[in-house]
Amino acid sequence: MSGFDRVDNQMKGTNLSAPQDPLSLSSSSSSSPCLPITLKFLDVCYRVKIHGKTGDSSKIKRLLGLEHKPSDETQSTEERTILNGVTGMVSPGEFMAILGPSGSGKSTLLNAVAGRLHGPYLTGKILFNDAKPTKHTLKRTGFVAQDDLLYPHLTVRETLVFVALLRLPRSLTRADKIKAAESVMSELGLEKCENTVVGNTFIRGISGGERKRVSIAHELLINPSLLVLDEPTSGLDATAALRLVQTLAGMAHGRGKAVVTSIHQPSSRVFQMFDTVLLLSEGKCLFYGKGRDAMAYFESVGYEPAFPMNPADFLLDLANGVHQINGATEREKPNVKQTLAVAYNTLLAPNVKTCIDASPSLGENVRFYKTRENAPRITSCITTWFSQLCILLHRLLKERRHESFDALRVFQVISASLLADLMWWHSDYRDVHDRLGLLFFISIFWGVIPSFNAVFTFPQERAIFTRERSSGMYTLSSYFMAHVIGSLSMELVLPTTFLTLTYWMVGLRPGLVPFFLTLSVLLLYILASQGLGLALGAAIMDAKKASTIVTVTMLAFVLTGGYYVNKVPYGMVWMKYISTTFYCYRLLIAIQYGNGDDILRMFGCKGTSMTAGCRFMEEEVVGDIGMWTSVCVLFFMFVGYRVLAYMALRRIKL
Numbered sequence: 001m002s003g004f005d006r007v008d009n010q011m012k013g014t015n016l017s018a019p020q021d022p023l024s025l026s027s028s029s030s031s032s033p034c035l036p037i038t039l040k041f042l043d044v045c046y047r048v049k050i051h052g053k054t055g056d057s058s059k060i061k062r063l064l065g066l067e068h069k070p071s072d073e074t075q076s077t078e079e080r081t082i083l084n085g086v087t088g089m090v091s092p093g094e095f096m097a098i099l100g101p102s103g104s105g106k107s108t109l110l111n112a113v114a115g116r117l118h119g120p121y122l123t124g125k126i127l128f129n130d131a132k133p134t135k136h137t138l139k140r141t142g143f144v145a146q147d148d149l150l151y152p153h154l155t156v157r158e159t160l161v162f163v164a165l166l167r168l169p170r171s172l173t174r175a176d177k178i179k180a181a182e183s184v185m186s187e188l189g190l191e192k193c194e195n196t197v198v199g200n201t202f203i204r205g206i207s208g209g210e211r212k213r214v215s216i217a218h219e220l221l222i223n224p225s226l227l228v229l230d231e232p233t234s235g236l237d238a239t240a241a242l243r244l245v246q247t248l249a250g251m252a253h254g255r256g257k258a259v260v261t262s263i264h265q266p267s268s269r270v271f272q273m274f275d276t277v278l279l280l281s282e283g284k285c286l287f288y289g290k291g292r293d294a295m296a297y298f299e300s301v302g303y304e305p306a307f308p309m310n311p312a313d314f315l316l317d318l319a320n321g322v323h324q325i326n327g328a329t330e331r332e333k334p335n336v337k338q339t340l341a342v343a344y345n346t347l348l349a350p351n352v353k354t355c356i357d358a359s360p361s362l363g364e365n366v367r368f369y370k371t372r373e374n375a376p377r378i379t380s381c382i383t384t385w386f387s388q389l390c391i392l393l394h395r396l397l398k399e400r401r402h403e404s405f406d407a408l409r410v411f412q413v414i415s416a417s418l419l420a421d422l423m424w425w426h427s428d429y430r431d432v433h434d435r436l437g438l439l440f441f442i443s444i445f446w447g448v449i450p451s452f453n454a455v456f457t458f459p460q461e462r463a464i465f466t467r468e469r470s471s472g473m474y475t476l477s478s479y480f481m482a483h484v485i486g487s488l489s490m491e492l493v494l495p496t497t498f499l500t501l502t503y504w505m506v507g508l509r510p511g512l513v514p515f516f517l518t519l520s521v522l523l524l525y526i527l528a529s530q531g532l533g534l535a536l537g538a539a540i541m542d543a544k545k546a547s548t549i550v551t552v553t554m555l556a557f558v559l560t561g562g563y564y565v566n567k568v569p570y571g572m573v574w575m576k577y578i579s580t581t582f583y584c585y586r587l588l589i590a591i592q593y594g595n596g597d598d599i600l601r602m603f604g605c606k607g608t609s610m611t612a613g614c615r616f617m618e619e620e621v622v623g624d625i626g627m628w629t630s631v632c633v634l635f636f637m638f639v640g641y642r643v644l645a646y647m648a649l650r651r652i653k654l
Helices: 006-012 056-063 106-113 156-167 174-187 208-220 238-255 291-300 311-319 334-358 363-370 385-404 407-423 432-454 457-470 476-490 493-503 512-540 543-559 570-576 580-593 596-602 612-622 627-650
Strands: 039-051 077-090 095-099 122-128 141-144 226-230 258-262 276-281 284-290 323-325 328-330
Touching: 039 106, 039 334, 077 106, 077 258, 077 276, 077 284, 077 334, 095 106, 095 238, 095 311, 106 122, 106 226, 106 258, 141 208, 156 174, 156 208, 156 385, 174 208, 208 226, 208 238, 226 238, 238 258, 276 291, 276 311, 276 334, 284 291, 284 311, 284 334, 291 311, 311 334, 385 476, 407 432, 407 493, 432 493, 432 512, 432 543, 432 580, 457 476, 457 512, 457 543, 476 512, 476 627, 493 512, 512 543, 512 580, 512 627, 543 580, 580 627
Parallel strands: 095 258, 095 276, 141 226, 226 258
Antiparallel strands: 039 077, 039 122, 276 284, 323 328
């Protein structure tokens, strides 16, 4: 097949000893040169099993006894083929495009070749330089997902600087890493928007094309030898897509990188930039070869357009089973796709496998490269745990400050404080009912809000967290500890402000000692409630479901908190002792009224017959839980909920 004669010349022109890279810093010892990688994927197949679901009619029949429940052995299981014997190769300096309609297997193939798809249902061979992928080669692979997974409140510069600090070798200084981020921004044309926030659907920021360039820059910082992109032009206009593809082609042709991208519907100008085209339909390969040879090939097998048109549109029509004959459209005929699949297996597949098998091997040169004295070791690409913690904490504070001190949230807290001040303005110390209502209001307000806000933390960041952890940017423990410390420093400012404004105006027990004791209890209670939200969010990992669960949980805690119902039914009494609201409420009462004997003596209930009022004071105010016991339980909840959240995060598969 003449379409592959370029491979020999391309491989001969590749400099394996010391390839130059625009991102290289001062010396080869400080920045790793670009290691050439030839990617081969041979007869790649991927299947998934879909277990049959029983319809509503069958369920009703079984309930009525009209139909027996099928056994596990007879339960229907459907096996769906996503990829079926796909073969191809991309060499250093080559730009390969994977075309196909939605559901043809493009994303699955890209995840497989990038080393992000595993399991027994993936078969075939995926080779990096004629060898199985290793940690060395996978760390030289950059993967850009279809969705832009970026923090919306960070600027472009902050986003890339934090990535550089986390992913570049610790042998580089901080200034060198920042310089590398600036170099990538300059190369991708991001300098004009470097101080603009990334934004998202709800936050106005950079454009869609610029956001996609930031995602690409995220991977270019590690100077990858193989760059894999999943539909990078999705959602972009024709001009923005053309500029982005020109940038990718420049990386392949000018810097010797192997670039593989899937693309849904490229324009004719974009199509001309592809060195190699792989056309998929329902997981089967219909064409593989040079892009400029595609139209001639399909004409040779009896398929040609009825009028001049964009080659990419013609190929996608064929992949969808649509072909025009004399102006009449034959829509979605299976025989079109079947005929093309048979033609590929008969005409192209043997030549493709022959050319791939005969392509020069880089194995010996790569082994020599990795044993050179000036080549950095793989361990140099891992930052220390403390450095990860500091960088992640800095990034978290920059990202979360907008959310933690949002104008609406501040307004919410100030409004609640003013309402409490007006309702309980200099309340009487002896008016126990009103004073207890105030203390329970504080317990409810600062129990529900922190838990409800915290439940969204991990579900909202799951996609970014999974992507960054898969890239080896940091450890789970450093990420989690950054969130713990960040919540301690940011989420406690507004409660302190609330209590400072409210405490003196409502006439609570005067003195600095009672004030600071009340503040300490309130902050410990907030941290415990926040831990509950973090644990539920990490365990469920669905924001909508987790918010529903935490709402029901806090409702149960409020009802058993000791204000609405003092004598909880026997079957539900256990809920009282796991309620954070119950312990906070008891502690606030103890700070305001002291120990039980002082309260009863103050109201004349000591040594006299127990009146109804005295029984209320003994049951409602004194209670049966000691002060230090309540403090220990809240502290245990503060630690325990976070341990549960950490264990739940460990279960997430990367």
